[in-house]
Amino acid sequence: MDGGADKEHCFVVEARMALPNEYFAGRTGSRFLTALRDEKRILGVRCPSCGMTFVPPREYCERCWSKIAENWVELEKEGEIVAHTVVRYEDRHLPKKPPYILALIQLKGADTPFPHIVEGVDPAYVFPGMAVRAVFAKVPVNTLMGIDHFEPL
Amino acid sequence: MKKKRVAVCAVSQRRNESDLWYERFQGMLLDLLEDLRKQAGFHFEEEGGVDMVVSCSDDIFDARTISDGGVTDVLGAHFRAEEKIAQEGLNAVAYGASVILSGHADLVLVMGHCKESQGESRNRITNLGFDPFYGRAVGLDFTNTCALQARQYMTSSNVSDRDLAGVVARARRCGGNNPFANARQPVDPGKVMASPMLCDPIRRLHAWPVSDGAVGMLLASEERAGEFTDKPVWITGFSNCMDSYFLGDRNLVGNFALRKAAGRACARAGIANPAEAFDVVELTDAFAYQQPLWLEGLGLCGEGRGGEFLREGGPGKCGVNPSGGMLCGNPMMIAGLYRAAESVLQLRGEAGKRQVKGASCALAHSSSGPAGQFQSVLILEA
Ligand SMILES: [Zn+2]
Numbered sequence A: 001m002d003g004g005a006d007k008e009h010c011f012v013v014e015a016r017m018a019l020p021n022e023y024f025a026g027r028t029g030s031r032f033l034t035a036l037r038d039e040k041r042i043l044g045v046r047c048p049s050c051g052m053t054f055v056p057p058r059e060y061c062e063r064c065w066s067k068i069a070e071n072w073v074e075l076e077k078e079g080e081i082v083a084h085t086v087v088r089y090e091d092r093h094l095p096k097k098p099p100y101i102l103a104l105i106q107l108k109g110a111d112t113p114f115p116h117i118v119e120g121v122d123p124a125y126v127f128p129g130m131a132v133r134a135v136f137a138k139v140p141v142n143t144l145m146g147i148d149h150f151e152p153l
Numbered sequence B: 001m002k003k004k005r006v007a008v009c010a011v012s013q014r015r016n017e018s019d020l021w022y023e024r025f026q027g028m029l030l031d032l033l034e035d036l037r038k039q040a041g042f043h044f045e046e047e048g049g050v051d052m053v054v055s056c057s058d059d060i061f062d063a064r065t066i067s068d069g070g071v072t073d074v075l076g077a078h079f080r081a082e083e084k085i086a087q088e089g090l091n092a093v094a095y096g097a098s099v100i101l102s103g104h105a106d107l108v109l110v111m112g113h114c115k116e117s118q119g120e121s122r123n124r125i126t127n128l129g130f131d132p133f134y135g136r137a138v139g140l141d142f143t144n145t146c147a148l149q150a151r152q153y154m155t156s157s158n159v160s161d162r163d164l165a166g167v168v169a170r171a172r173r174c175g176g177n178n179p180f181a182n183a184r185q186p187v188d189p190g191k192v193m194a195s196p197m198l199c200d201p202i203r204r205l206h207a208w209p210v211s212d213g214a215v216g217m218l219l220a221s222e223e224r225a226g227e228f229t230d231k232p233v234w235i236t237g238f239s240n241c242m243d244s245y246f247l248g249d250r251n252l253v254g255n256f257a258l259r260k261a262a263g264r265a266c267a268r269a270g271i272a273n274p275a276e277a278f279d280v281v282e283l284t285d286a287f288a289y290q291q292p293l294w295l296e297g298l299g300l301c302g303e304g305r306g307g308e309f310l311r312e313g314g315p316g317k318c319g320v321n322p323s324g325g326m327l328c329g330n331p332m333m334i335a336g337l338y339r340a341a342e343s344v345l346q347l348r349g350e351a352g353k354r355q356v357k358g359a360s361c362a363l364a365h366s367s368s369g370p371a372g373q374f375q376s377v378l379i380l381e382a
Helices: A026-039 B025-040 B090-102 B122-127 B142-156 B161-175 B189-194 B256-269 B290-297 B306-311 B335-347
Strands: A042-046 A072-075 A078-087 A100-107 A114-118 A131-136 A147-152 B006-013 B052-056 B081-085 B107-115 B197-199 B212-221 B233-242 B280-282 B361-368 B374-381
Touching: A026 A042, A078 B142, A078 B197, A100 A131, A100 B142, B006 B025, B006 B090, B006 B335, B025 B107, B025 B212, B052 B090, B081 B090, B090 B107, B090 B212, B090 B233, B090 B335, B090 B361, B090 B374, B122 B142, B142 B197, B142 B290, B161 B189, B161 B290, B161 B306, B212 B335, B233 B256, B233 B335, B256 B290, B256 B361, B256 B374, B280 B335, B290 B306, B290 B361, B335 B361, B335 B374
Parallel strands: A114 A147, B052 B081, B052 B107, B280 B361
Antiparallel strands: A042 A072, A078 A100, A078 A131, A100 A114, A131 A147, B006 B212, B006 B233, B107 B212, B233 B374, B361 B374
16 A cells, blocks of 8 residues: 555644643642652651552552551652663653663662662663662752652662 | 353454555545445444444544544444543453443444654653653653563563564564564564664664554444354453552562453453463564563463573464564554454454464453553454
8 A cells, every 4th residue: 555655745734732731749749749849858658557658659558448648657768779771762751861770769668669760870780779869859849850860879 | 141242243454654644544544444344344324334433542642632533524433322442452342342242232343543653752652641740750651661671571581682582583574474564574683682772671673663553343243243244253351450550569570460351351251271272362562572571471471481481482382473463563552453453364264374274262462551551351262
């Protein structure tokens, strides 16, 4: 079909989609994000029945459906790398210039890791279990990028 | 009471290509619809015509909201039940089948489309699949989240870079037999291993090529299937399962969602031993590492045995992806729909050079979301 297709007078319209918008972080998310931004504290929530500590925080434990939103615990700013990759392509949605390290990082005191960026180490020397600490953003940021990146201890 | 059954009566696929800039998705769908009508001879009259049309598309890929609104007219979806699946297309088949099983419809058209080439970057599109404060902000997309999974999996199942090159080379060999595949040129394993890293350990040639395409299908109740085909293919099992939202909450190599989906689909189809049941297994392998990982999840290969399984030639022996699979190029959103269409052709004995001889039971799989968060399994029988 491709070879025989009529490609004359075929006009392709260049368009773009962009719409500034607002997005409520939720009450639990609001507390987490503002504590990160204003106090440089990383908060998790603990499920009293499972004993699991989750970060990012959420209102309900998905394992046992307990409401856990108010069981805040402060996590340490240090943890370890659980998994990692090196992002080598460039794109506008990426917060850093490639190549950079993206890793799952589990903080001390948390039972779940979350994805973030690691700097200050050659990717060839990154290994599971590597100890890292959070480096906070120098200016207020309203997202998880309130932690600018992690660096080796 | 006798269990109701649903038949796939006809399938039609648009050949996948990297940039169909000169075709509208409406036009691709119309071609498929005409082809399906020629095969099955259905009509759109109130009495005895198509009861319902289920389309499958994605708003961001189509660059408009309510993307089904752009195709209702060409699909004949006016004046009848019109539905859209904004999810992996295999679920559109299940949706159509469930409406037939409910007794509300006898004849359902399932029509999916996606042109990945329309967007400047599919990674930027999948970045929008995350919330704005935790996932999107950190730059997550389906490529880099899959890379996190890939490295963990290659370690836990002893899969090497060479093994993955073999997966790609075999996929391309199979794709060469499939006139609907996008990448049909053979590729040497050495060339795969020399292709640049995209996101370690995923190389450029480990990733499916950007693809445009469309798939259509006619489903009918058992009572009416005979009006449309002499070779009905029966849907005997389906299930899907969604794993946890947060990447860190999941065991990325444990196949939690796929095991659930496959277990339920097999139970429905009365299959006790999945390792022995299927002549054809059409897998959605967006990245090479996913092929052995999903085979573990389906129980075709022991847990942690993926590397060994590849080196023993397991995928070939198990009838995995005679079509070449997603590694030869399908658009996101409808890769699973292509898997189902290919499975149907196999069970009808109409798969040409890629035909698995005497195939009578097939599994079509789809995976979507970051690192395979959402898994679906459809079982089809001749
Ligand atoms: Zn709990």
